[in-house]
Amino acid sequence: MTDQGRKRATPNILVTGTPGTGKTSTCSLLASATGLRHINVGELVKEKSLHDGWDAELDCYVVNDDLLCDEMEDMMRDGGNLVDYHNCDFFPERWFDYVVVLQTDNSVLYDRLTNRGYMGRKLQNNMECEIFQVLLEDAHEFYNVDIVRALPSNTIEDMSNNVEILSGLIRAWGNNT
Numbered sequence: 607m608t609d610q611g612r613k614r615a616t617p618n619i620l621v622t623g624t625p626g627t628g629k630t631s632t633c634s635l636l637a638s639a640t641g642l643r644h645i646n647v648g649e650l651v652k653e654k655s656l657h658d659g660w661d662a663e664l665d666c667y668v669v670n671d672d673l674l675c676d677e678m679e680d681m682m683r684d685g686g687n688l689v690d691y692h693n694c695d696f697f698p699e700r701w702f703d704y705v706v707v708l709q710t711d712n713s714v715l716y717d718r719l720t721n722r723g724y725m726g727r728k729l730q731n732n733m734e735c736e737i738f739q740v741l742l743e744d745a746h747e748f749y750n751v752d753i754v755r756a757l758p759s760n761t762i763e764d765m766s767n768n769v770e771i772l773s774g775l776i777r778a779w780g781n782n783t
């Protein structure tokens with residue numbers, strides 16, 4: 607629901623999961639299939655400098671949650687967004703109508719991350735994040751469990767199925783308004 611208590615004409619969907627589970631690939635296909643806007647939060651943070659500098663140890667930007675949420679507030683108001691990010695614990699709960707957690711088997715994810723050049727602590731942290739299902743636990747903790755969907759993302763077939771499932775949810779949402 608929106609801040610005014612009205613149902614949005616088009617839903618906002620958060621697509622989250624450990625890095626490498628396929629959020630960006632899935633959102634980009636889903637955006638083409640449905641016309642929803644794909645917000646790649648990592649890119650937005652870089653583009654608009656919504657961070658407090660670079661963490662050399664973790665090899666990533668230190669995101670400034672307040673600046674990021676302020677930047678996104680207007681974009682989220684009317685719905686129709688696919689938000690692609692590997693974290694879900696600081697966005698306002700009211701922004702999202704569905705929260706999708708992509709999940710990948712350990713050996714598949716390990717290959718994807720090493721192919722990208724991840725190693726050492728960064729590789730270990732991300733593998734542990736997936737093994738302990740941190741994003742699914744966070745999604746259940748921070749959002750109503752009824753709107754959370756966990757979807758497997760191991761193969762191209764999984765990705766097509768996921769785009770199909772999510773396109774269906776978006777269409778059904780429109781029919782119910």
Ligand SMILES: Nc1ncnc2c1ncn2[C@@H]1O[C@H](COP(=O)(O)OP(=O)(O)OP(=O)(O)O)[C@@H](O)[C@H]1O
Pocket residue numbers: 623624625626627628629630631632648691692718759760761762763764765
């Ligand atoms: N379901 C899948 N089947 C096969 N390959 C996939 C699948 N999902 C992602 N990949 C591949 O894994 C790699 C990482 O995918 P992608 O960049 O979409 O992940 P991500 O979750 O957005 O990562 P990050 O959080 O780091 O941006 C890409 O090479 C992509 O083609």
